[in-house]
Amino acid sequence: MTPQRTDQLQTPALIVDNDLLQQNLDTMATALPGARLRPHVKAHKCTALARRQYDVGHHGFTCATIREVEGMAKAGLGEDLLLANEVLDMSRLGVLVTEGHRITVAVDSAQTVKAAHDAGLREVVVDVNVGLPRCGCAPEDAGTLADLARSNGLHVRGVMGYEGHLMMAEPIAEKRHRTEESMELLLRAHEDVGGELVTAGGTGTYAVNTWANEIQAGSYALMDTAYGSLDIPFAQALSVLGTVISVSPKWAVADVGLKALGMDHGNPSIPGARVLFCSDEHITFAPEEPVSVGDLVHVLPAHVDPTVALHEALYLVHGDEILERWTVDLRGW
Numbered sequence: 001m002t003p004q005r006t007d008q009l010q011t012p013a014l015i016v017d018n019d020l021l022q023q024n025l026d027t028m029a030t031a032l033p034g035a036r037l038r039p040h041v042k043a044h045k046c047t048a049l050a051r052r053q054y055d056v057g058h059h060g061f062t063c064a065t066i067r068e069v070e071g072m073a074k075a076g077l078g079e080d081l082l083l084a085n086e087v088l089d090m091s092r093l094g095v096l097v098t099e100g101h102r103i104t105v106a107v108d109s110a111q112t113v114k115a116a117h118d119a120g121l122r123e124v125v126v127d128v129n130v131g132l133p134r135c136g137c138a139p140e141d142a143g144t145l146a147d148l149a150r151s152n153g154l155h156v157r158g159v160m161g162y163e164g165h166l167m168m169a170e171p172i173a174e175k176r177h178r179t180e181e182s183m184e185l186l187l188r189a190h191e192d193v194g195g196e197l198v199t200a201g202g203t204g205t206y207a208v209n210t211w212a213n214e215i216q217a218g219s220y221a222l223m224d225t226a227y228g229s230l231d232i233p234f235a236q237a238l239s240v241l242g243t244v245i246s247v248s249p250k251w252a253v254a255d256v257g258l259k260a261l262g263m264d265h266g267n268p269s270i271p272g273a274r275v276l277f278c279s280d281e282h283i284t285f286a287p288e289e290p291v292s293v294g295d296l297v298h299v300l301p302a303h304v305d306p307t308v309a310l311h312e313a314l315y316l317v318h319g320d321e322i323l324e325r326w327t328v329d330l331r332g333w
């Protein structure tokens, strides 16, 4: 039987509030209309949700894995996909390019340029390190890498530089200042590289990064409590629905454990309760008002991306009513 109401769901289950989701999508589409935003699908891994982002005007997407690119292309959302990540075996992407999908990959080394060329990719961006100790070439090497890509017959669309170390920087003046420093590195690299794209940014910097010409935010659509602690106009649309399975005088326990939650940003929250700790299949919390065995609770994850990746489906709801079941179809690799 297809569940019609949230109290018919097997828990734990991922719940998305349709009104809050749409409000987040509309707010971002107003701030960064059309191609100013290249939504990152790694946050939701769901082509049905990506379709909603397409419908509010964003037709290019950012992906983190080959699987995400492949799933987006197969879902008819392959107009302009950027794999914002280094990959060495790109054979599955080459096939998609032959089928007519527009796929651009990030490169930061001679090896990744060769991999793109060998797999039949046509377009790349040069990934530049702008301060996050992760991928990206040194800004001064970007021009040489672009030349190498062009000599391999690849079209260089521009530069990418993800300032991930600044997403949570505070206060806002400090964030703006440090983002400007990061983007100066990217713009200097862009002078040597050329191309139309200067792609960067995320949910934490979308409002201050005025140097990139497209922003790769993803978390804004569903949100999490880590980003919820910032002064940004997005609501917590995602929760993990759980059932209270045991009650003691000083605490209660629900069936949303760390195997249903991304925990790397800390404990989740439960409105009206203090979360004590999570174990594999349990969350122990101290409710302000008494709860009973069988009650439903909404657990708000601290980190959206790894939470969603643990679940097979998102249930889109209006109050207690289930509107749609969306498969988390971009999971896996």
Ligand code: PLP
Pocket (backbone or CB within 6 Å): 040, 043, 062, 084, 162, 164, 167, 200, 201, 202, 203, 204, 216, 217, 218, 219, 220
């Ligand atoms: N771009 C890249 C390359 C990323 O890895 C991320 C997140 O980690 C983002 C953009 C932005 O995502 P978010 O919306 O979570 O800030």
Ligand code: MN
Pocket (backbone or CB within 6 Å): 219, 303, 304, 305, 306
């Ligand atoms: Mn994240």
